[in-house]
Amino acid sequence: MSWQPLLRKYQEFLPINEQTPILSLHEGNTPLIEAKQLSKELGIRLFLKFEGMNPTGSFKDRGMVLAVTKALEEGNKTVICASTGNTSAAASAYAASAGMDSIVVIPDANIALGKLAQALTYGAKVISIKGNFDDALDIVREISKQEAYTLVNSVNPYRIEGQKTAAFEIVDELGFAPDYLAIPVGNAGNITAYWKGFKEYKEAGKMSSLPKMLGFEAEGAAALVKGEPILHPETIATAIRIGRPASWNGAMNAVQESQGVIDSVTDDEILEAYQLVARKEGVFVEPGSAASLAGIFKKWREGYLPKGSTVVSVLTGHGLKDPNIAVQTVNTKPTIVENNYDAVLQAIQSLTER
Numbered sequence: 001m002s003w004q005p006l007l008r009k010y011q012e013f014l015p016i017n018e019q020t021p022i023l024s025l026h027e028g029n030t031p032l033i034e035a036k037q038l039s040k041e042l043g044i045r046l047f048l049k050f051e052g053m054n055p056t057g058s059f060k061d062r063g064m065v066l067a068v069t070k071a072l073e074e075g076n077k078t079v080i081c082a083s084t085g086n087t088s089a090a091a092s093a094y095a096a097s098a099g100m101d102s103i104v105v106i107p108d109a110n111i112a113l114g115k116l117a118q119a120l121t122y123g124a125k126v127i128s129i130k131g132n133f134d135d136a137l138d139i140v141r142e143i144s145k146q147e148a149y150t151l152v153n154s155v156n157p158y159r160i161e162g163q164k165t166a167a168f169e170i171v172d173e174l175g176f177a178p179d180y181l182a183i184p185v186g187n188a189g190n191i192t193a194y195w196k197g198f199k200e201y202k203e204a205g206k207m208s209s210l211p212k213m214l215g216f217e218a219e220g221a222a223a224l225v226k227g228e229p230i231l232h233p234e235t236i237a238t239a240i241r242i243g244r245p246a247s248w249n250g251a252m253n254a255v256q257e258s259q260g261v262i263d264s265v266t267d268d269e270i271l272e273a274y275q276l277v278a279r280k281e282g283v284f285v286e287p288g289s290a291a292s293l294a295g296i297f298k299k300w301r302e303g304y305l306p307k308g309s310t311v312v313s314v315l316t317g318h319g320l321k322d323p324n325i326a327v328q329t330v331n332t333k334p335t336i337v338e339n340n341y342d343a344v345l346q347a348i349q350s351l352t353e354r
């Protein structure tokens with residue numbers, strides 16, 4: 001089939017019509033990569049839904065393309081969001097492509113370098129607060145009530161509508177629903193969106209069974225697991241450094257209805273999964289994304305995942321988003337040598353001997 005914008009492809013499931021001025025930066029249609037080596041090691045069929053392949057490098061593009069399209073359709077001129085980084089990159093990119101302005105409010109010192117570079121380069125007005133994501137979201141929610149700015153955080157229902165298309169793609173590609181879908185959880189919009197997508201696709205007769213939803217928070221930001229908000233969330237996975245998830249009910253509903261689990265993973269587990277998926281499968285993701293895979297490893301160790309089951313790990317963002325963590329985590333450095341054949345050859349030999 002020839003290429004279609006995401007919103008057209010799944011139009012029948014989305015709040016748009018032929019007149020809607022749909023935007024597209026070629027979001028969606030991301031690869032579902034078979035994790036051959038990890039599948040063999042774990043005795044399951046593991047697939048990686050690599051959302052880092054979206055135009056701004058994260059799954060946020062699916063929801064943002066719809067949220068900004070609807071803002072444009074409604075005649076709005078400016079979008080606003082709070083963000084741990086990826087939402088701000090997506091909002092500012094789609095606003096730019098729509099000829100709109102964007103305002104983003106981010107937590108000071110806790111946003112990955114690549115994401116900040118994106119927001120600034122796409123032309124957002126970037127405001128950094130001495131607070132965390134939850135504080136920033138409170139503020140932009142209030143401002144968007146007073147001013148003529150469209151709030152494009154996932155409390156905007158169009159964000160969830162757009163993001164559910166990833167569930168459709170997984171089913172279209174596999175031909176059936178996976179047994180388990182593992183996903184990182186921060187503000188909890190994405191797990192809510194996937195579950196909505198799976199249910200709608202089943203209702204439309206596109207699949208017969210629903211997956212169990214496995215949501216994974218970072219341990220220092222595991223409000224849903226602990227059952228209470230966390231005022232000072234902490235994790236190396238800054239994307240999901242969120243203590244008061246806005247879609248709390250959506251996430252808990254997804255887990256309960258699907259008979260899945262909500263669990264947490266430590267920063268060490270996240271970084272281990274982060275390195276393993278790069279080294280064993282050639283897929284470079286950001287730390288927050290690796291929470292889903294870290295969660296799969298944890299559940300596998302607990303004996304929770306039956307042999308041979310089909311498991312999809314949603315890898316939400318690209319590794320290039322956070323180059324600092326990459327360089328800090330990998331405990332090897334380039335070997336620096338003189339500019340000549342012998343020196344390079346000698347260095348290669350000593351490296352390959354190890």
Ligand code: F0G
Binds near residue numbers: 185
């Ligand atoms: N993974 C990545 C890479 C993210 O950027 C986020 C959220 C999540 C997972 C969690 O998704 O919030 O729907 O549960 N990032 C938001 C942001 C909060 O501002 O970019 P969620």
